[in-house]
Amino acid sequence: AQSVTQPDIHITVSEGASLELRCNYSYGATPYLFWYVQSPGQGLQLLLKYFSGDTLVQGIKGFEAEFKRSQSSFNLRKPSVHWSDAAEYICAGAPTGFDSGGYQKVTFGIGTKLQVIP
Amino acid sequence: ETGVTQSPTHLIKTRGQQVTLRCSSQSGHNTVSWYQQALGQGPQFIFQYYREEENGRGNFPPRFSGLQFPNYSSELNVNALELDDSALYLCASSTILASRYEQYFGPGTRLTVT
Numbered sequence: 001a002q003s004v005t006q007p008d009i010h011i012t013v014s015e016g017a018s019l020e021l022r023c024n025y026s027y028g029a030t031p032y033l034f035w036y037v038q039s040p041g042q043g044l045q046l047l048l049k050y051f052s053g054d055t056l057v058q059g060i061k062g063f064e065a066e067f068k069r070s071q072s073s074f075n076l077r078k079p080s081v082h083w084s085d086a087a088e089y090i091c092a093g094a095p096t097g098f099d100s101g102g103y104q105k106v107t108f109g110i111g112t113k114l115q116v117i118p
Numbered sequence: 119e120t121g122v123t124q125s126p127t128h129l130i131k132t133r134g135q136q137v138t139l140r141c142s143s144q145s146g147h148n149t150v151s152w153y154q155q156a157l158g159q160g161p162q163f164i165f166q167y168y169r170e171e172e173n174g175r176g177n178f179p180p181r182f183s184g185l186q187f188p189n190y191s192s193e194l195n196v197n198a199l200e201l202d203d204s205a206l207y208l209c210a211s212s213t214i215l216a217s218r219y220e221q222y223f224g225p226g227t228r229l230t231v232t
């Protein structure tokens with residue numbers, strides 16, 4: 001079954017420290033991969049996406065993610081965290097091509113809540 | 119270019135009632151997907167509409183139904199509300215291209231069932 005796993009439910013980092021949030025996927029073939037950020041009570045904002053090509057993907061707000069096929073991972077990183085980065089981060093995957101039903105289904109992870117301490 | 123909007127922002131209903139949630143897609147997008155996000159969980163796919171027809175559905179019962187209109191706005195209807203239906207309901211619009219898929223989300227509707 002297609003799935004996206006985020007092993008860490010909650011992470012706390014100090015402001016200015018580096019950040020890495022983990023995401024693992026399980027698909028028959030390399031999927032499209034996404035990272036979203038969600039502030040409390042808000043919708044999801046796309047940070048970055050991976051479709052193919054360069055395995056290091058740059059996104060908005062200083063975030064980047066690296067696709068590693070050998071590890072089935074797509075981890076999100078930021079070299080220096082700001083207090084405003086505190087939010088929920090959700091990884092998602094979608095199969096390349098159409099699902100058997102003719103639609104493209106996105107599967108989301110459970111999310112990692114990031115807390116930033118001064 | 120306007121983004122995805124949803125209404126209402128918050129809603130409180132009683133068990134057994136019916137509810138309709140609304141979504142306006144981003145300009146130029148012909149596909150809308152609806153998701154349910156329970157507290158502490160990731161979004162769960164409910165269904166997707168493309169050109170006014172449902173073309174994909176997740177593991178949700180038939181009392182969850184939807185519509186997409188010619189202007190690509192959409193409704194999510196839930197009948198016979200249950201307590202477990204309390205959640206943030208998100209809609210996302212997109213365009214289905216040959217090999218790409220990227221969604222733009224609205225702010226959500228927070229539904230509370232008492």
